Amino acid sequence: MWGRLWPFLLSFLTATAVPGPSLRRPSRELDATPRMTIPYEELSGTRHFKGQAQNYSTLLLEEASARLLVGARGALFSLNAQDIGDGTHKEIRWEASPEMQSKCHQKGKNNQPSSIPQTECFNHVRFLQRLNATHLYTCGTHAFQPLCAAIDAEAFTLPTSFEEGKEKCPYDPARGFTGLIIDGGLYTATRYEFRSIPDIRRSRHPHSLRTEEAPMHWLNDAEFVFSVLVRESQASPVGDDDKVYYFFTERAAEEGAGSFAQSRSSHRVARVARVCKGDLGGKKILQKKWTSFLKARLICHIPQYEMLRSVCSLQADTSAHTHFYAAFTLTTQWKTLEASAICRYDLAEVQAVFAGPYMEYQDGVRRWGRYEGGVPEPRPGSCITDSLRSRGYNSSQDLPSLVLDFVKLHPLMARPVVPTRGRPLLLKRSVRYTHLTGTPVSTPAGPTYDLLFLGTADGWIHKAVVLGSGMHIIEETQVLKEPQSVENLVISPMQHSLYVGAPSGIIQLPLSSCSRYRSCYDCILARDPYCGWDPSTHACMVTTTIANRSQSSSPVPLVLESQSSVSRTALIQDMERGNRGCEGNRDTGPPPPMKTRSVLRGDDVLLPCDQPSNLARALWLLNGSMGLSDGQDGYRVGVDGLLVTDTQPEHSGNYGCYAEENGLRTLLASYSLTVRPATPAPAPQAPAMPGAQLAPDVRLLYVLAIAALGGLCLILASSLFYVACLRGDGRGHRRKYSLGRASRAGGSAVQLQTVSGQCPGEDDDGDDGERAGGLEGGCLQIIPGEGTPAPPPPPPPPPPTELTNGLVTLPSRLRRMNGNSYVLLRQSNNGVPAGPCSFTEELSRILEKRKHTQLVEHLDESSV
Structure with missing residues (x-):
């Protein structure tokens, strides 16, 4: 065990022995959350450029001529620094010849995209600088045969001859x-x-x-x-x-x-x-x-x-x-x-x-x-x-x-x-930062702060200001729609622009967007050295003076706040703490409108509240004083708002959503919630009596009529019953039935027959006419269900004109026995046996027969 742990212990001791900064400070104190997140869909004031090339990684800004020079794979561009997408750019195509690419392949290189992503057997422009007052100097990998050239800056054209670049430029485009x-x-x-x-x-x-x-x-x-x-x-x-x-x-x-x-x-x-x-x-x-x-x-x-x-x-x-x-x-x-x-x-x-x-x-x-x-x-x-x-x-x-x-x-x-x-x-x-650049920014109060722009490997820009021993990330902006690495960043204080070089193109965006902050609190909480609140115009303004753009006839591409008439010292800004300066200023922005919500008792309701700042904490107040916490009395506080579950009458009231940040509280949303009692479902009611709404004397008349009709019906029913009994006694005596057994092809049969009859098989003599005539000679058979369906019964004889017991013929039906088998109850057409059969004896025979009968546990009903 110690043998396995020794390398890790030695590694730790070695790390602590290396001279350098103390590692005792918790890492979480060094982390910083961007205050605002701006996705690609919410970008404003940006400009884009993309030519017929790839990998726009080499940038050179010339403020005096307002030109942005770009070196890419197989091309160079001269863009208008005021608006890179205005279409007035100049282009130089500088590709490696097919012969040079063939030699590159022979060296074992290829043109397949690599991990950075770049390709090897093309001409990647790696160097672009001002050589003198009239010319630029550039070098490219040129399919692993580097070349350099002096370019006429005004005409922006390649010379007729090139210089050997093997001691000035790398062969490999992926090399540092x-x-x-x-x-x-x-x-x-x-x-x-x-x-x-x-x-x-x-x-x-x-x-x-x-x-x-x-x-x-x-x-x-x-x-x-x-x-x-x-x-x-x-x-x-x-x-x-x-x-x-x-x-x-x-x-x-x-x-x-x-x-x-x-x-x-x-x-x-x-x-x-x-x-x-x-x-x-x-x-x-x-x-x-x-x-x-x-x-x-x-x-x-x-x-x-x-x-x-x-x-x-x-x-x-x-x-x-x-x-x-x-x-x-x-x-x-x-x-x-x-x-x-x-x-x-x-x-x-x-x-x-x-x-x-x-x-x-x-x-x-x-x-x-x-x-x-x-x-x-x-x-x-x-x-x-x-x-x-x-x-x-x-x-x-x-x-x-x-x-x-x-x-x-x-x-x-x-x-x-x-x-x-x-x-x-x-x-x-x-987060993996791939490139950074910065610029000092002087503030109205006098101090100068370093403003950094950090590019990530997935196409985001973090804008951060250095404050004391730490950094405050003002915002994170998604400048590239598809995830790709930020290869280069250049700041133009004169154009108030940031230029981003990426594999797919160039992006130009403003150094600040102060108009995004609508109140004094928003402006100072941002702690952007470029932004300050102007009490006279009630707006967040740019604190620096932007250079005059009259030298160009093209319109100003970026939305910049003009402040030529604004004194910089009058702007409110608090870079160190980010919460002072607006105490006596009521420019907190217009109050949000009160929204009404009505909900039935017992239902759930969501009160949305969007927190624009990632550093703010959501605070909900009921009726202006009662603070609500997550899990309290059916309240759920989330990033999207307040969820009230199983609403009750005490949940009614005025709700305010506040953003608490850096000691300041800002109202974001207001709601008036009303919990209404649930409407009871109508109870089923019995139909009203005909006389329920009548006068008492009329009601009595109805009761007497109903009683008379009831008595008449009772007398008529008694008369019919008496007549039926007389006719039954005249036709014969009532039948009593006993259990009998008959042998059937394909199985055994249990019979129900009259007590006065005989068991089948004992005596075949009898009155055929009586057997054919009615129920006297018939037997009721009970046939146990087996795995094979019983044979169909013979067709019944024509029904007699009158039945001796006054009942209709018994229908055939299925009955379940023991929960898993069926018997068929039907009326037999066999003749009545001559001899009598004891009920006890017949019952014993049936039970003995059933003992040897195997019942099917899961019988298919369709086969019965």
Whole structure:
């Protein structure tokens, strides 16, 4: 038992030993429920674009020209950023030739949809950036033979010649890739060639550089996610250099990186690396290699089970305030947990880690461990500053060999980069974020808040604002009708739009929809930094000034609230608490109309109430004071309303449905319920007597008439009975019957015959005429039912003119005996036996015969 539990215990101890944020905070405190849910059918103000291409994943927004440039599979597009669906777009078809696709097939690739979903032997545009004032620069996979081209931005046409792209663009469209054009130089990071190792390179530059491959790889099976230039040279007191930061995941081998249950060869960790923009490589050592490359581990929540998915940077132009937001997917090897985490990292913390201790590769244990030796001067991996220039180090080529040797063997830092305040901002269960972007938004009160847009793997966008140490998800919006991954997100503050890139097309939607909030409470509860309540116009307005769109003659596509005459300071907004500012303002919206409901006593009735906010709690009040709880006195409180079961008169009254959220109470619906007594069913009444409504003297007359008629009927009945008796005595004596037995073909028969007659078979003599004439010579036979039907009886003789007993002929009928057999009672036409038969003797014979008769338990009635 302990042998099986030891790996799990060791895994837990290893996880707790890894430096990073505290894991003691309950995960439920990190989760956040989107306040509002907007399905695809309720979208408003959106625009769509879809051309004859797939996989619209590469986006470039140029605010100055109001153009959105899109790279897709086999095509490039130039769209109007104000309205991407206005039909004024330009298109470049850039397909791989059939010959190139054939060569791609020969390499073992195919054009079948893969899991992301992409196809391999097409031209996937992976890079699209502004090269200079007149041209754009783009690269595509081109059926595993990458090509790059400079495009005339105004004409938007391909050139007649292309550049080789094998050192600038990945072969595989599914490979992680990131790239930037900085001062004319191309900084890219990916796995370039077919079966090549990953690399960070600089090309189109007088000094082309790449990462080191020997004696060890600086990058180990890396998948790149994001890169950004941080202008650290601006206003730097030490004359620092600008730096490029790269975010990626790679296989790890450092001490404590993996658990006992996980193979270190497959365990992946998140990294952040940096290089100096002014790096020129070494003179003798690290020639054409980076001399400033350093990397560090990036930790968010659960170090062993997090995968970096997307990163965005905010305020990179001012390095003092630069920070990053990263989206991680949290999964375990047993697939017991799938969630997403969002963490924030400040640039100052990243810089502190790169200024800390180093790691070194230990050959004895074949893993990375903390370096405890001395560090040479100038500090390895640092950029050239004013201090170094004063000492004669004007470029990286002037650095000593000892420093370059140290950089070559110690690219990894010992300390990890932990998130701000040591914990994630958000932990979202059952959601897989695929891309995120953000923008700072200044509010009327002065503070600036970071607004993030998070795309999911099933086509939803979560709009969230960072508040203190957590995040508030303002709304979740289904922007794609069919579930598909959000591949890219771009924000345009000038157009007040968010552009979404997906496999099926491009979607444009407004950054805010403040008009959705109809009251002051709704507006402040949303805590949207773009929205504030205007007491003068009684409307929720956009707090930021939208740029003038007079440069375009096309109509404004998005529904934006104009507030040119509204002072921003007059708008009511409470970002921190989300419940203050409307106390003295009666703009709570028009009260809902009172609806009447009438129900019979004992019936059930549902009072609907729709809660627009997922964070609100439904509160029901009866007659304005009595609170109703679920299960109380026949009340059932649900998400759709209040169900009153088995209504009684005390349930009548006025019901109010309120939404309680963040300490505020808002009336949503009002009902007046009336419980009416059930109408009793009319009781059956006896027919009224004819004289019930008559006068007493007339009623007496009716009673006397009825009595006289009754007496007359009694006399007539007595007379008839007397006459019948006289005729019966004149014709003969009454017959008494005894049980008799007769042998029949196919079975036995039980007979009923007169006591004065004889048993069949004892004497065949008799008066034939009497046997034929009437009942004197007849016998009643009882025939037990058997499995085979009895033979049909002989036809009866013609009925006599008069029967001696005054009764009609007995009909033949079936009777049930013992619950499972039948006998046939019929009148026999046989002659009357001559000799008498004792009743006791005949009864004994019948019982003896019945004892040997086998009754059928389940007799088919149709066979009797």
